[in-house]
Amino acid sequence: MFENALLIELYVLVLAVFVGFEVITKVPPTLHTPLMSGANAISGITVLGALLVVGQAGETVATVLGMLALILATVNVVGGFMVTDRMLQMFKKKPESQE
Amino acid sequence: MGLSSDDILVVIGALYLVATALFIFGLKRLGSPATARSGNALAALGMLVAVVATLIDREILSFELIVVGILVGLAIGAILARTILMTAMPQLVAIFNGFGGAASALVAAAVLRESLAGTDDLSTDTSITVMIGTLIGAVTLSGSLVAFGKLQEIVVTRPVTFPLQKTVSGLLFVGILVAIGYLVAEPGMEIYAAMAVACLLLGVLLVIPIGGADMPVVISLLNSYSGLAAAAAGFALGNVMLIIAGSLVGAAGLILTQTMTKAMNRSLANVMFGAFGAAEQGRPAAGGGEARPVNESGPEDAAIMLAYARQAIFVPGYGLAVAQAQHQLRGLADLMEAKGVEVKFAIHPVAGRMPGHMNVLLAEAEVPYDKLYDLDQINDQFEDTDVVVVIGANDVVNPAAREDASSPIYGMPILNVDKARHVLVLKRSLNPGFAGIDNDLFYKPNTSMLFGDAKESLIKVAREMEEV
Numbered sequence: 001m002f003e004n005a006l007l008i009e010l011y012v013l014v015l016a017v018f019v020g021f022e023v024i025t026k027v028p029p030t031l032h033t034p035l036m037s038g039a040n041a042i043s044g045i046t047v048l049g050a051l052l053v054v055g056q057a058g059e060t061v062a063t064v065l066g067m068l069a070l071i072l073a074t075v076n077v078v079g080g081f082m083v084t085d086r087m088l089q090m091f092k093k094k095p096e097s098q099e
Numbered sequence: 100m101g102l103s104s105d106d107i108l109v110v111i112g113a114l115y116l117v118a119t120a121l122f123i124f125g126l127k128r129l130g131s132p133a134t135a136r137s138g139n140a141l142a143a144l145g146m147l148v149a150v151v152a153t154l155i156d157r158e159i160l161s162f163e164l165i166v167v168g169i170l171v172g173l174a175i176g177a178i179l180a181r182t183i184l185m186t187a188m189p190q191l192v193a194i195f196n197g198f199g200g201a202a203s204a205l206v207a208a209a210v211l212r213e214s215l216a217g218t219d220d221l222s223t224d225t226s227i228t229v230m231i232g233t234l235i236g237a238v239t240l241s242g243s244l245v246a247f248g249k250l251q252e253i254v255v256t257r258p259v260t261f262p263l264q265k266t267v268s269g270l271l272f273v274g275i276l277v278a279i280g281y282l283v284a285e286p287g288m289e290i291y292a293a294m295a296v297a298c299l300l301l302g303v304l305l306v307i308p309i310g311g312a313d314m315p316v317v318i319s320l321l322n323s324y325s326g327l328a329a330a331a332a333g334f335a336l337g338n339v340m341l342i343i344a345g346s347l348v349g350a351a352g353l354i355l356t357q358t359m360t361k362a363m364n365r366s367l368a369n370v371m372f373g374a375f376g377a378a379e380q381g382r383p384a385a386g387g388g389e390a391r392p393v394n395e396s397g398p399e400d401a402a403i404m405l406a407y408a409r410q411a412i413f414v415p416g417y418g419l420a421v422a423q424a425q426h427q428l429r430g431l432a433d434l435m436e437a438k439g440v441e442v443k444f445a446i447h448p449v450a451g452r453m454p455g456h457m458n459v460l461l462a463e464a465e466v467p468y469d470k471l472y473d474l475d476q477i478n479d480q481f482e483d484t485d486v487v488v489v490i491g492a493n494d495v496v497n498p499a500a501r502e503d504a505s506s507p508i509y510g511m512p513i514l515n516v517d518k519a520r521h522v523l524v525l526k527r528s529l530n531p532g533f534a535g536i537d538n539d540l541f542y543k544p545n546t547s548m549l550f551g552d553a554k555e556s557l558i559k560v561a562r563e564m565e566e567v
Contacts, residue, residue, distance in 0.1 A: 029446065029489065046206055070169065
């Protein structure tokens, strides 16, 4: 339909923002911390950008910048998902461990 | 391989589509306690799919550095996630936000550097998005570091203000925009580096005037920024996956920010630029109401009052987190229930220093989440409650928010604990909370104060209760 990549990307942006609003709106306050740390892990998606930069093995400075980005983004992704899981496994409805 | 480059791009695109669906479905399932854990796992799976898809890209030639980078990040992330104390969760999320923002800014910088070193000219679209990615990413990084410092109490938690602060920040922002305009026309690494440093400074200036009590809002907002930074990096790279995931998170963070500001009855602008609590600096605790009498209670009196109550509601605040007393609280609640007291927990939306922080702590102490009530669910129940126990909470139970139009927190929805028959407040001292506002609740005739560290007080009360 469009040849202009930027325009398509803007369509994607706007639609994704609306989806984000819709999906999040009715989250009970109990889950705000895990939700935030889970969302935070997803924002580590920038790891893909870092992979592309480092993988091209181009200019040295760019590769160094990319390498730093790769490490930081991986910490963000791995740490974020793991700590969210650690929190969520504690949320229990009935005290099962009690007799 | 029988696949052409175009075929590979189609495969990558299809995998990104799968990852997108997993992210959206995962976020959706994160919205309900019963499904949240699987939601997080689905989102993590989505991330794995997206990473694998990216690695089959023909543009990726060298895997050695990638493996090293991923392993280093994996180790650091796993150690942090496994060892962090639940009470320090706000700091961890702040630092992760900062890392995400930094990574996006670095990716943007690398894109610029590649194109300056190579032959391919940067299109105007790309250079604008590189600059926006740098701006948001750098602000997220330095802002998150300041927020981390405030939460860890390395940096003063009170708002730090100086004359003409807003003017300085405003001028700096205009300067950055001018530099961006220049860079789009005439890209160069030196001016770009200066611009990036200015962006870092802007992040510091934006967060430093915000008080410790407003950190829940700041963390939500920085969370949103880290998503937007990733989206901007996505535009710079022409990568749709970054745009989608980044804007999902950006939107989610904005929703949470809005929820927080609503819970404080403030506007986002007021939180960001109001230097809330700074005005109180001239009115320290030692000055004002020192002569007002309070009812001081001992652990024995407290234990008797709690043991013979029919209903009790606990109101935990950040003091509980600081004292790491969530397990002792659960222990006391168990003793009371064994004596036939009906026990509930009331959680204010901005209790603690991160949205939902108290819920996580109580979950860690294995308090079932159906005993936790939020503001709307519990506020009419205080009238029919024998004892309310406030543990290290202050502003969220301050009746001034309801009664005193001159109070800075006037209008903020609070837990109406003063309506209960008795209120027991566990607190270290009469010092005002992070917002620096005196609390009339402490001086009411039906309020007793039990001074001391929350953990020690809870242990003492529990010991007395066993003898009642």
